[in-house]
Amino acid sequence: MPQQRPQGVAIPSDRKRRGELAYVEKSHAAFWLILLALVDIVAIAAIGGYVLLGGDDSSLSVMSSQGQVVGQAAHDRAKLQEMSQVILRQRQQNGSLQRQVITLGDQRSSLLADLGQMKSLYSSLRVENSWSIVKEDLAKLFKEEQTVASIPPDLYLTVPVQSDGPLDATVEVVNRLKPLDDPIPNQEVFVSKQDAGLVRQAEGEARPAAANGGSLVTSPDNQQAVSSEDMEVAALEPQAAPTDGASVQSREVQAGELDLTALPRSRPAELDSQSNVKLASIAPQPGFEPAPTPAPVVGPVSGNAQRFLAKMKALQAGQLDEPITILHIGDSHIASDSFTRGIRTRLQSDFGNAGRGAVIPANAFKWAYADGLSMSRSNGWSSANSLKVKAGPYGLSGVRVWTSSPGAKMSLTSKAGSFDWAEVTFYVGPGQGSATVTTEAGSKRVSTSAAKAGSRTVRIEGRSKTLSVAHNGGGRTTVLNWSTGSNKPGIRYVNFGISGATVAVTTRWSDQLIANDIKRIDPDLIIYGYGTNEGYNDNLNMASYRQMAGGLVDKMQEAAPGAALMFIGPADGARRRSSSLSCGGGWYTPAKLGAVRNTLKEMAEDYSALYWDWSSAMGGRCGVAKWSTQNPKLASGDRVHMTSKGYDRSAGAFVSFLERQVKNSLKIASN
Incomplete structure (x- = not known):
């Protein structure tokens, strides 16, 4: 009989009981799954440790290799960053060194300029000190010999007398030496550069003396007397001693040597009795200036100029088996071969003829x-x-x-x-x-x-x-x-010029055709000969001129990078147009001529080139006035161009300058 359920008590159904049992089973399964997962993780960790400690599992080895690649890449990036820092520091050091080089260059230029000034000062001190040396030597002579020696006739100078008539009278003049402690009158010494003869001291109290017992030697029609205060003595050049049988010093005096024994010991008594005579001045006419002093040496010839001079020296010595080509471009002086003809002839005579x-x-x-x-x-x-x-x-x-x-x-x-x-x-x-x-x-x-x-x-x-x-x-x-x-070896001298041209005409030339011609000619030396016509342009802008001239030089240098450069300062010239630079007789130096010359000299320094000043060979500013009036004439009537003799003399001066540089190429080529 089935057991009856008590009333009011809830008895679970079978379905519910089965669900609870299933839940418990699932919980157990989950627990074991979690436990197995933990075991797997531990196993994997153990295997990984094994591999890291030397295991040979292939898959784990691949993972390890990938890790090494990633690590190497990181190391390389760090290395590149380090190298970049090193390069940056080196660039900074290079910039610093370049600035130091520029500073040293400026200091070198300053030192060379100071050296030039010191040389000039040294020369001046030598001249100024020469009188002190003379005084010391004379003092020694006076101590040794107190007697008054006879006045040697070779101390006298013959000079013209200023008068209204012909200058046919002569007087004999000797300077009186003051006591040794007296200052030098006027502090001036006139010395002949050419003869390096006896130094004459210009004194305001100098009086004419005669060589024939105290009588003044003049022509009968030309005698005159003035006060001693009006005495004027010009820069007198030493002349030959008279040959009238008077006693002369037996000792020979070498050129450039001061003969102290020939100086008078005291003022000759006969001079006090002579009439005072005013001497004519033989100083240069107003406007004429002496030749400028050669520029001081500022450094050695370098680069292409040095190589050119060395090549010329080898050619002259017969050690070169190829020709040397010189390219000369410019204006009318070059166009008609007037100036360059004499240069070519001389160089080919001295170094050999390689053709036209x-x-x-x-x-x-x-x-x-x-x-x-x-x-x-x-x-x-x-x-x-x-x-x-x-x-x-x-x-x-x-x-x-x-x-x-x-x-x-x-x-x-x-x-x-x-x-x-x-x-x-x-x-x-x-x-x-x-x-x-x-x-x-x-x-x-x-x-x-x-x-x-x-x-x-x-x-x-x-x-x-x-x-x-x-x-x-x-x-x-x-x-x-x-x-x-x-x-055959020798000189090939090429000249291209156009009458009346300035460097401005070259802007009309084709850059390509210029380059083709220069590469074909292959010059060893390029001579820049423009400047004369620019110097006659009073409105010339010097900055523009320099830029235009530099543009042409750069083109030529680019086509012939191995060629040396040379700049010629324009010849002296004059014209009738009034300016502040007078040469006398209504002729004036063009205002811009000197500026052009200075600009070309500066360019020569910038390009490490040779430089020759044509005007210095003519005697400096207003030298053309003398060239155009002397006999034979060296300059034409326009005072711009030379005569054939003038061009030939100029060519000779140029070749002499160039050959001096060849002879001693260690000196800066600048006259």
């Missing part, structure tokens, strides 16, 4: 001339130069000659014998035709037509005395320059 080199085409302009060559052209040719016609094309010669007439011919003949090769440089571009180049060694036909403008040089090897260019047709034939030369 490049020249302008035939009849390029009115005053064009090339020494040593004869050039001509037939009808049909035209020409232009960059001074008169702005539009190009122009190369380094600054001119061009062209024709469109078939058969038109231009010829060159050497007056100095055969050359070894010949070249013709054509302009090429659209509208150009063809030409034939001919020498005695052969001929070449050349096309000058091209899609792009430029130049082309045709060369013919072989001995010949003649060179010609003939137009074949098909357009124009345009010649920029042509050349002849020798293959």
Whole structure:
């Protein structure tokens, strides 16, 4: 019988009991799962420790390698940052060193300038101290010999007497020496640089003396007397001693030596009885100035200039087997080969003749001339130069000659014998035709037509005395320059100039054509010869001029980086236009001429170049006045250009300067 449930008591159902049992079982399962998971974690940790301690599980090894890569990358980044810091510090040190170099350069320039001043001061002190030395020596002589020696006749000077009549009278003058403790009158000593003769002391109390027993030697019509206060003694040059049989000192005096024994011991008594005579001044005319003192040495020649001088020295010694080429560009002094002719002749005589080199085409302009060559052209040719016609094309010669007439011919003949090769440089571009180049060694036909403008040089090897260019047709034939030369060692002196030109004309030249010409000529020395015409422009802006001149020099230097540079300060000149710089006779020095000269000298220093002052070879400012009035004349009537003799003398001075630098290339090349 089934057991009955008591009333009011809730008895769980089977379903509910089964759910509770399932819950308990699930709880147990979860517990064991968690326990197993913990065991797995411990196992994995153990395995990882094993691998880290040297286990060989491959998968764990891969994980370890990846970790090492990440660590190495971090190390590399740290290393790069460290190197960047090192580079930054080195850059800072480099900047500091550069600033120190600049400072040292400034200090060096200052020290060299101080050295120049010290040398000048030393020279001045030597001159000022010379009188003290003389006084000491004389004092010794006076102690040894108290007797009054006879006055040697070789102390007397013959000078003209100032009068209204002809200067045919002469007087004999001797200076009286004051007591040794007296100051030097006027503190001036006149010394002849050329003769280095006896030093004469100018005294206001000097009186004329006679050599014939006290009588004044004058012409009968020219005697006059003035007070001793009016006595004027000019800068007297030593003259030869009289040869009338009077006693002279037996001891020979060397040039530049002061003969102390020839000085009078006291004032000659006969001088007190003589009439006072006013002497004519033989000082330079107003406006004339002595030649400027040569610039002090500021440092050694360096760079390309030093290499050029060394190469010249090797050529002179016969140790060079190739020619040296000098390129000289400028104005009218160069255009007609007036100045450069004498330079070329002298250098080729001393160093060897390597041929004429490049020249302008035939009849390029009115005053064009090339020494040593004869050039001509037939009808049909035209020409232009960059001074008169702005539009190009122009190369380094600054001119061009062209024709469109078939058969038109231009010829060159050497007056100095055969050359070894010949070249013709054509302009090429659209509208150009063809030409034939001919020498005695052969001929070449050349096309000058091209899609792009430029130049082309045709060369013919072989001995010949003649060179010609003939137009074949098909357009124009345009010649920029042509050349002849020798293959033996020597000097090849190339000159390109335009009459009336300034450096401004070079801005009309093609940079490409300039570069082509210079690379072909391959100069060892480039001489900048502009400046004369700029000096006559009173409105010239010196900053603009320097910039323009520097632009041309930079172009040439870029095309010939190994070439040395030289600047020539313009020659002295004068004109009728009034200015504060008078040379007398209504002639005046152009106001800007000196400024141009100074600018070119500064540029020479900036470019480590050679520098030669043409005006110093003429005697300085107003030297052209003397050159244009002396006989024979050295300067023409316009006082801008020289005569042939003047150009030849200038060329001689230039070559002497250059050869001095070759002889001693350790000195700065500046006169």
